[in-house]
Amino acid sequence: MFAQEIGIDLGSANTVVVAKRKGIIAREPSVVAINRNTQAVVAVGAEAHRMIGRTPDTIMSAHPVRGGVISDMEQSTALLRHVMRKIAGSRWLRPRVIMTMQTSASELERHALAEAAIQAGAGEVLMVEETVAAGLGAGLPVDRPVGSLLVDIGSGTTNIAVISLGGVVVSASAPVAGDQLDEVVARYIKREFSLLIGSPTAERVKVEVGAALPGRTASTMIVGRHMTTGNPCQVQVGAAGVYEAMAESLTQIDLAVQSVLERTPPELMADISRSGIVLTGGGSMMTGMAERMSQVTGLAVRLAESPQESVAIGTAVVLEHPNRINLYRVKPARRGKK
Ligand SMILES: Nc1ncnc2c1ncn2[C@@H]1O[C@H](COP(=O)(O)OP(=O)(O)OP(=O)(O)O)[C@@H](O)[C@H]1O
Ligand SMILES: [Mg+2]
Structure with missing residues (x-):
């Protein structure tokens, strides 16, 4: 018997956790802050996210998941431990965990995911393909022919x-996806306004004035560092230029x-x-x-109704309908305590 059954979408930007019969219990940015000297994790999730671009030399913020796969085992484990601790009363009982993985993930990458969850305190790890979970979470009849x-x-x-x-x-x-769009927006602002901005500002511009089609008229004010003077500088960024900057990346998604x-x-x-x-x-x-x-x-x-939560909601559907689990069992990681 497992005291808790939870589902985790360990995303490159956000980690969402659901518990059986409780719904979403945690939603944290997939970010950890590390002390460069000791390599110790000093902050996780939202707290670490607030530090991006604002850390002293001794601290760096890191994304333990890149392109949907684990890029740093220790940091990913710290992140998973942090979100799993949010399950009340389960401190001493190792939960059964449904994790999502990319269809294209290699055996090694799948194993790394399971391993990180086990090290973070999971008793058993089952895997579901991310797009299958997303479909389930979005209410699609994914189990039908x-x-x-x-x-x-x-x-x-x-x-x-x-x-x-x-x-x-x-x-x-x-x-x-989102990260690359942030990068092209930051490059555009550097080129167009000689202004250096951090990734949180680029993301804000993308969300506030970005559009997947031309014709949007919104604009937003941003502050960055001017490349030649080094002084803070404020500019108004309009939707047309942002769209132009993102057009090539959007075409890659189309293709x-x-x-x-x-x-x-x-x-x-x-x-x-x-x-x-x-x-x-x-x-x-x-x-x-x-x-x-x-x-x-x-x-x-x-x-989908909750686009950023569809994958996690899909794992909750799997938890609620264990008869469907066989369909989605890809690689049970039978390590650690059963
Ligand atoms: N309104 C919006 N317009 C454009 N982009 C948005 C908006 N809201 C969120 N985003 C982008 O969505 C991305 C995060 O999406 P999501 O939480 O689904 O990613 P993830 O699951 O962590 O990543 P992945 O699935 O690639 O591992 C970020 O790049 C963010 O900037
Ligand atoms: Mg995702």
Whole structure:
């Protein structure tokens, strides 16, 4: 018997945890702050996120998950331990954990995920493909013999999958998502205004004035450091320039979606032409994203109800319907205490 059963979406930007019958119990940025000298973890989650771009030389902020896979085991374990501790009363009982993994993840990467969870206190780890979980969380009939097309635009990667009978039939993963959009926005502001900004400011510009289609008229005020004078400098950034800067990256997302459609078997294609595309992930909340996807594919496109939480909600569905677990069991990691 396990005292607790939880689901974890360990994302590149955000980690979301659900507990059986409790819903979402934790939502933290996937960030840790490290003391450079001792390598000790000094802050985790929201507290570490507030430190980005504001740390003294002795402290650095790090993202333990990159492109949807673990890039640093110790930091990932610290992050998981932090969010798992939020389960009241489970301090001494090791929970059974459903984790999500990318379809394209290697054996080594899957093992690293499970290992980090076990080290953080999990008793048993089961894995679910991220797009399958996202589909379940978005209410798609992923366990039926019907094709569904899911596009998850996260921070590190955009994952696209045609799902049927609980499995991924055709998929693509592009390293183009929220992070890359932040980078191109920061590069544009440097080029256009000779202004240096940190990634939180670039992200704010993207969210406030970014759009997946041209024609938005919004603008926002930002403060950065002028490259030549070194002084603080304030500029007004408009949507048109931001769109231009992001256009190439947005096209890469279009191409990845088209590559999946090109490889989709005809019967499933017929299903998808009826049901359309469902978007999940924080990047899908960009103004005009659903409309863009619809223009590119000619299909109806709908945004999931809670795009950033769909994957975690999907793991909660698996917890609630253990009879479905076999369908989604990819690699049980039977290490540690059972
Ligand atoms: N309204 C918005 N417009 C554009 N982008 C947004 C918006 N809201 C959030 N985002 C972006 O969504 C991204 C985070 O999404 P999400 O939480 O789904 O990522 P993740 O699951 O942690 O990453 P991944 O799935 O790649 O590992 C960030 O890049 C953030 O800037
Ligand atoms: Mg994600």
